[in-house]
Each structure stands twice: as C-alpha cells, then as structure tokens.
Amino acid sequence: MMMPPAEALAFALTRLHDLPALSARLGTPLEAGDIAAILEEAARFAEERIAPGRVEADRTGCALENGVVRTPPGYAALLEEWRAAGWQGVAAPEAHGGQGLPHAMLTSVFELATSADMSFALMPMLTAGAIELLVHHASEDQAARLLPPLVSAAWNGTMCLTEPQAGSDLSSIRTRAVPDGAGGYRISGQKIYITWGENDLAENTLHFVLARLPDAPAGSRGISLFACPKVLPDGRRNALRCGGIERKPGIHACPTCTMIFEEAEGELVGEPHRGLAAMFSMMNAARLAVGVEGVGQCARATLLAEAYAADRVQGGRPIAEYPDVARMLSEMRAVTHAARLLSLDAAVCIDRARAGEAGAEGRLALLTPIVKAWCTERGVEVASLGIQVHGGAGYVEDSGAAQLWRDARIAPIYEGTNGIQAMDLLVRKLPRALPEFLALVEEAGASDPALRGPAEALARAARHLAAASPEEAGAAAAPFLDAAGWVLGGGWLARAAAIEPALAADGAFFLRRLLPRAGARLEEALAGEMAPA
C-alpha cells in the first residue's frame, strides 16, 4: 500500500530536504516533529472535513441565480472551518495575520486539500495566489487594507486575465481602465474562465484584473493590473457581475465564471503598464500550485484504487493480486511519489530563494514549467488508471474514481496550457540557462545507475535543442519537457528509495518500467521540424 501522503510529504521535507534548517534561516524555525504534526493535522482536516463532501458537491454542482452563484450546500460550513483552522495563512506574512511558514508547507497543505476536493481547494488556492501578488506588488497601504481579509479567507481572490479573443495571447487584452480623477479607476470589459469569480460563500471577492489604461501602448507592454472588489468599502456593490458559468466535464462544484465589468471601481496594483510582469511574478507560484493539483489527484486516485482492489474479489482472490492490476497500482504509486518529490523540489526553491540561496531562483524557473506540465499530465493518466482498476465500477460515478479523472483534466490547461509550459522551458529558459539545466539533469543521473543513460540522453538533447531553430524547438518542446519530467522525477524517487525501504519497490518499478518513456519522448523531440501537414 502507498505511504500515506502526509507521511510522504514529511519524509521529503525532512529527510530529502532540510526544511528544519531552512526554516530556521528564514526566521520561522520548524523542527521535524513540527512539520510532521502540521502535515498530520492538515491530512486529518482534508480527510475528515473536506473529502467526505467531494462526490455530493460534484453531483450538486453550481447554479447561477439572479446574478448569484449558488454553491453546494456543504461548502459554506466547510469554508468556515477552513477559516477557523487558519490554513489559508500558512505561508502568509505574520504582519498580516499569517503564520509565516515556508512555502513548502503551503504547497504540502494544498496537495492534501486538492486531493480531498479539487473544486473546493481551487478557491483557497487562488486566494493564496492573490496574497502572493499583494505581498510582492501592493503598496504598504494596499497591503494593510487588502491582505488581512484574504489571509483570513474571509475574502476570496480571483485572477481575471483571459478574454474571449485573448487566451494564450494576453497581449491582445481589450479591457479598459480609465482614471476617475480621484486616484481610482473605472474598469470596463469582459473576462472569461474566472475560477470562483462569483460565489455565495466569501464575504467579498477581490478580482485582480488585467486592463489597458487610455495612454497604453499596444501589446503586452501596455497592460496594467487592478484590484476590483465585489463589494466596495462603503458596502455598495461594485459595477461588476457574473454573466454566466460554464458547463464543464469536471470541477462541477467550482464555478467558472464570465465576469462583466461595467465601469467597476478599481485600484492600480504596481506600476502602470507593468501589470503583465506583476501577474507573471505570481504566475510561477500559481503554475507550481497547478502542478501540485496533479499530485493531489494522483494520490487520491491511488488511495481509491488500492482500497477497491483490496476489497473486490474475482476468481476467489482480491483483484490487487492479479499481476496486471498490481502493475497498474504500482505505476500509480510510483508516479505519485515521483510527481510529489518533483513538485516539492520547486516549492523548497521558493523558500531557498527567499533565504537568499544562490541558484535557487534559477532552479525554480527551470522546474516550474516541468512541474506544471508533467505533474498535471500524470494527474490525468493516474486518474485514468484508477478508473481502469475499478473496471465497470470505475465508469460509474458512485465510485468517485471518474470524478478525479474529470476534475484532473483542467490542470493541463490552467495557468498557461502545457504546450505554453513546454515552450517556456525549451524556447525561453533553456537557451539562457543551459548550464543550470545540465546541472539539474546531472544530479538526477547521479542518483541511480539506471538513470545515468537517460540523463545523458536528456543532456545531449538539451544541448542540441537549446540552439535549434524556432520551428525545430517548437515541435520538440512538449516531448522534451515530458522526458525531463520522467528523468528528474525518477531522480528524486531513486534518492528517496535509497534511504527509505518503504519506497524501494516503487522506485525500482519506476526505474525499470517507466523510465524508458523518457527515451521514447527524446527520440520524438529529436525528430526535427514538423513536416508540412
């Protein structure tokens, strides 16, 4: 059976990473016992408070009634419990009501929460992104006003980027912001795919909106960032509303809203025309968070499948004992562990960078697109294996297995599609940071003899592709990123298996059975430009 997620997270943060030492350097010392205790408590909260409502919340879904999004019945009480337990502020500054713990702790808490109910967890996840944004880009006055209600989870935060004509290409955003003459702005435009954009849960919703000022230059350098609350400080409703919610294959309990701004009052966050840069500075954290959603879905799918396979008897024995079912369960476990360790490497880098460690920022920049894309692909795949382990019951919603698969499918699209992540890694970052990437790969290659060959092949491909034409690099990006995920994830799992006997079987399974996929994807990446279709 799989090592319980909280235990696996604590193992990684104390025995693979030295979070106790790192947290001490950050001025918020945590001992190994503290880390384990916090994660145990987060797991208890996730299992006992969040998870039990997951299937019912999916079945109920959301509805838009007279401009208000009605959410599933249990969510109001659940959000109250989440607030009371203080999970929202785990990594937020103590000055604004948070606990100031390392980012890696927040990442771990969110893996556990997402694993319990992705629809619900998306609200605090986006609020955490809003907190991150304000911490880095708000004025002192803004921080004092806006952070405390977000940190306490009284308010939720949203990111209003996409417009119907501007998806992956944000430079074509049309939403306008006009100064109101009193230091504020009036925002007008339509934003789509706004997660938790409108809801009947939070006291207030703070929208972070990308828009153009009247004097803005065209393109991505003319976009500014504004904060627009649903309810204004004097209690009036702001001139913004939900125009509709999407019908989606999954995350039914999480409203995906069209938001309409009709001269809504807003305030500028950061410098004029620098909104995209501000948004992108928090994007790294958001992308990492989405990767962690993939990990959470992997973990839940594995737990469900293990329980079913142990229980379901065919031909006189539990199906877990049949070799093909055992194969699927082993793949699920091994991939879950590798994805978790890969995502924690990135999460710890955020803390290491904050502690001023050389190289941490650069490592984070390289890992972020890999974590986002590789872990979310694996989330869908492992959830699909989970359905398969259940057989016919897997395609019946009562099992809960299909929901994980439906929910997980959004993650490869969120926060920059996985294709965008692959281009970010191979076209934008690799040419500037080839030595840093090669060092990462070498580290993985050194972790086990089985990894030496694949790591060398990955390094060779990186050297070649860092200098390739845009056409060749574009066609190579996705399989290259995928190969990097298998090698780097495998490297972490090998290191873990080497010191923790409970992970030895999963490590061996990964290296012998799954790692060859890296080679196949590298062959694909090195096949050259696309022939004309």
Place this chain on the structure above:
Amino acid sequence: MMMPPAEALAFALTRLHDLPALSARLGTPLEAGDIAAILEEAARFAEERIAPGRVEADRTGCALENGVVRTPPGYAALLEEWRAAGWQGVAAPEAHGGQGLPHAMLTSVFELATSADMSFALMPMLTAGAIELLVHHASEDQAARLLPPLVSAAWNGTMCLTEPQAGSDLSSIRTRAVPDGAGGYRISGQKIYITWGENDLAENTLHFVLARLPDAPAGSRGISLFACPKVLPDGRRNALRCGGIERKPGIHACPTCTMIFEEAEGELVGEPHRGLAAMFSMMNAARLAVGVEGVGQCARATLLAEAYAADRVQGGRPIAEYPDVARMLSEMRAVTHAARLLSLDAAVCIDRARAGEAGAEGRLALLTPIVKAWCTERGVEVASLGIQVHGGAGYVEDSGAAQLWRDARIAPIYEGTNGIQAMDLLVRKLPRALPEFLALVEEAGASDPALRGPAEALARAARHLAAASPEEAGAAAAPFLDAAGWVLGGGWLARAAAIEPALAADGAFFLRRLLPRAGARLEEALAGEMAPA
C-alpha cells in the same frame, strides 16, 4: 487536414485490401465504386442525421420514470431514419432481411456512426452483436422468428452477462434458469451494466442472458444462454424490468441499466451449459466493434480539433500554425489512420475466414485483443489531445471536445477490460500461435525500414514472453500488447503512406515520432515479474 473518414475507409478497403475480389468470392460482389458510394452515403447519414444531435443528447441524458427509460427527444426519429435507411442489416443474411455485405462494410459503417454519436451508435452496435449470435447459434426456427425484427432494427438486442459479484470473472454467475415444463425457461437474477437494456425507442428488446440451469456444474462450464424478450409474442410484458440506470462520466444519452429478471420467460439458445462458449463466439466481433469505437472517437476528435485550430487566431495567426499545436494535430491524424487500418485488418479477416481463407481465423484471433485495447486507449488519448488543442474552450462542454473524451473512456472497460485483452493475447493466444504472431510482426517490419528494428524487438519479446512464467507474463501483458499495437498500426500506416501521397506526412510523423513508444513499452514488458508492493 485529415483525409475524410469515408474516403480513408474506401482507400483501405480497395487499395490496401482487395474487398472487391473478396466480396465476389463471398457471393456479394462489390466494386470499388460501390464501396466508395456506400461509405459516402453512410458518412452523409452520420454527419447530417446523427451528429447534429450529439451534444444536445448528451446534455439531456436519460431518466428512469416508472420503469421506463426516457431517452433524448431526437432519438426516436433518428432510430426511425436508421431503420428506414437499412444500415442495421448491412452485413446480416439476406434470408433474414439483411444485405449480406462483407463484415468490413459493417465495421466501416459503425466507425462512422460511432464517430457521430457514440451513445446512439451503441444501440445498433449491440443489436448487430445479437444478430451475429443468432446467426451462429440459433435454431432455424429461432432464426426465422428472432432475426428479422433485429435486422430491421425494430427490436434492439442486449448482452446480459455481468452481475454484481461477476464482472471479469463470469464463472461466478448466479442467475438461474428453470425449465417451465413446456420447452421454455423461467429466468431469475440481477444483471448490471446492461447497455440500452431498457428504452422507449425500440418496439421490443431482446435480452441475451447468461444463467445456470438447475443441474448445472459449478464454474464456467455450467452457464447457458437464454433469449428473453421484453414483450412476449402474445403482447404481455415479460417478468423483467429495469431497476436503475447508472450515473456515468460519459455516454449520458445511452442508458446503462440494472436489469432484474423475476421468473422471466426465456428460450434456450444453443446447447445447455455451453452458453459462455456461444457468447464468446460473438465476443470477438463485439471486441472488434469496441475497438472501432475508439477509432470513431479518434476521427471525430481530430476533425473538431482541426476545425478549431484553423479558426482560432492568437498572436495574429491561426493556432494550427504554432508548432506545438501542429504536433498535436499530426499525432491525432497519424494515430487515427493507424488505428483505423489496424481495425480494418481484423474486420477483413472475418470476411476472409468466411470465404474459407487459410490463416484468417488465426490472424483475427491475434488481432482482436490488440484492436480492442490499443484502439480504445488511443481513442481516449486522441480525444484528450483534442481538448488540449482547444485550450480553455476544450474544457467547456459547448465545444463538444470534452464529450468525446468522456464518452471514449468507457471503451477500454467494455467487453473485457483492456487488461483482460492483454492477458488474452499474451497468456492465452501467443503460446499457441507464436509463429502466426511472428509472421504478423514480420509483415509490419517489412513495410518500412523504420519499422525493422521495432518489429525485431517485438518478435524477440514475443519469443521470450510466450514461454514466461504466469507471473512474468501477467506483468508484461499490457505493455506488450501496447507495443504490438504501435508496431502493427505503424506497419499499416507505412504501407498506406507508401501508395497514397496524402498520407505521407502522417506516416512519417508516426514512424519518426510515435513509434519509439513501442520500444519503451517493450522495455517495460521485459522488466520481469512485479516486485512485491
């Protein structure tokens, strides 16, 4: 853009296979022009009559009301049109109202119908299975009574196999059949996952039910097959009813029923205690049909994604021109073609076997599990790529892309899970038919220099695994089957590309970029027994 499916099917049946000559040998001569014309007409029917209602039917779904399953509004008229057009009887005996055309034509028609709406197409697909069953196992009297209404699609047929405790292991079936003293039987028991088991569309529903006679030995040798109509010849309702329908992630417009038999009147089909063998003789056709569902989903996903990518502009040009989107579209096209050609190889074998061709039966037996499992895995994968091409719009149901993915996910489970297929290939069939399998692989290896290496690796693995221990074979089965699919599908696509310039780019893409996956799966298959978890 992808070659239109009807054109690709006609190309395969006339230029890769000689269906005109084969059909002449079968006594129902079809010229190349006839084949193309029938497929054009089937495509027109699928596009103009079936496909337009797909998204709405999914949205409406089915409901059980007072024992009657209410199906989407458009389906009654659609079934009338399907009947009037005579598609149900394409391959059925002329003596019973069919057209007696080759099975490959029926397979092609079902690819097109499934591609238009899988939920709807499942009803005629199962009816076709019932026809097949009666053709091979019914008495003359039974055939005369029961075949005509099935061939005309006035009735629909179901397969009642699974029970709550008997899924992959049918030997533990408990449903009982007691002779009524007048040559008939009374059937009692509960069957689950009965596709189209109850509905408000067909005049009558004929259930084929596996059950045990009072004197039946235990295990799979004591199971008999019975035909139980919903409405008896004298107009009375039979003592069987729908106890519930399942809530599923996809095929919402197709009711998946629990059927309760309470001393229902039935007649024996075939010999007593030989029901499982009779059911399995039709299972090959059904498994092939499910594989073809995967092909249909691939084709529709590709058409939708191509249209969206040509239309959607970002950064001043259609997204189809971005290399990573082009990569996804190419993969979708290449896999669709390969899966179609692989499934047609098996379909043509059915006709070749009927024409008495040596080796056709054995080839079909080897190809069936590969088509079932490989094509259905690809169906889910290609549908998922289709979502990804759409970006955020792919996760919104309006696009129709997510529905394909949700619908396609049942196919790896239906008619024996893909794990069962893999065991059937590697454990049951390969040891008895190794030379025949090696000949198939050699044929693929000879089709292009790029295939020689992978084919040799597959042959080596087959020789090793045909003599492996049950534990090693069990753990190797799924990746081995998958590798076989990549090699054999690649072989067909290479042969097609060699004679049809319109397929050259897809062929090259497959061989250079996708074929390495075969090697990775073979490494996995050869990794030995599973370590204890």
